Amino acid sequence: MSTKSREREQARRRQEKWERRQAQLRARRQRRWSIVGVALALVVIGVVVWWALSAAQGSGTDPAAQPDDASSGSTGEHTLPPATAAEGREWTSTLATSVGDITLTLDGAEAPQAVASFVALADSGYFDDTSCHRLTTSGIFVLQCGDPTGTGTGDPGYKFGPIENAPTDDVYPAGTVAMARQGGDGESMGSQFFLVYEDSTIPADAAGGYTVFGTITSGLDVVQAVADAGTADGAGDGSPATPVTIEGVETQ
Template sequence: MASVNKQQREAAARLKRYEARQQLNATQNKRRVRDNIVAVIGVLVVATLAGFAQFFYFDSGPGAPTPAPSETPVAGENVGAPEADLSEYRVWTGDFTFNDSTVVGIQLDGTLAPQAVAGFVQDLGTGYYPGKTCHRLASDLSFLQCGSIDGAGSPDPAFSYGPVENVPADDLYPAGSIAMARGSDTYSNGHQFFIVLSDTTLDGSTGGYTIVGTVTSGLDALAALVAGGLDPATIGQDGTGAPLQPVTITGFNIQ
């Protein structure tokens, strides 16, 4: 009899241990499911916040397009830019060729904008401009912006400089002006420039734009090249877009 009772107690103990293990396994499974759900929710929250931040930057924040020629801001100090001495503090003459046939004579004034002219001299030496496009045309055809590293307006992260130089006091950029595009930071000048096709007033509240030189010939021919207006598929919130007839820099010389 005592042996039977002992067996019953051992069986009951085994049953309790089994039930305890089952309960532990069930608890652990629930915890894993809960942890997985929390992890998924966390990923979704992070992705949502990242998407919102990107939307805010490009549509409401400092990345929002503005009517004036601009690049994405590059903060702080000169990056990859030469010393202003490279301009030799003199006037350089030369030309841009667009689409192999439209030649625009230019003067770049190193006495008034030595840092910007030094940038052009460096770009001449590296052969930067040939092959670059003019990606941005004003809706009223008042200016044409050229020289972005990717053909879509992005700045070159390895090349930026400041400050702005030779800014018109009255914010009026006469037809034929060659000016440097930039972002909100006055040290975000780079390769991009814009040629003013007709007298244009631009907001100077953030410091204006460096007039680096002037067109000496061929302005009418360049205006005729973009007379077809903007490609409707590329028009942005600020009304600018790519020229309907693509425009590419095929030659650049100064001396």
């Protein structure tokens, strides 16, 4: 073989070797990026699953909960006023609702902290355009309101206790206005309250009964009409079939 032929053959072999080397490097890079891609995908999936589980735990509700399951999520940073703000006197509060006015007399002497909280929230417009999200028509007979989220998990950014002015016989007569709270926790009152439209016996739990802070002096028939229509799904506990929106609250 001539010298030039040998040189061409050597050059061809070097070229083939170089090409094989480049092909190996490309394949290695592809494998590396494939592994990185899979790892990133797994990380993203893990984050999404963690977020979904956290959200589900944070918003879960107990379907068997009593009307004392009040707030577990803040819907605004308000400050709890002192009990002395209720001045130990009676207040008159009118709830202008989408189904008619409901007038309450608030007992600042017997439940000063609950009344002070309610009046302050009402004056700030906290209850405006909020729904009465829960109606019970079996066992106990109440319409629950006061949660801007409409889910039963909202609060004004604070909770308070202890329980004030709870009935010793666990009987809440028709027309009673009482604070909702979380079962077993007497320090969990916030903004949610319930209107009793028919005499109800609500057994006290470990924390006691429920703070009675007022009575319905006008408009009980409005609440009764909502109750007569039942719940949206026909169950004994759920959202009312007749939507009720508190359009505004005037307190004096």
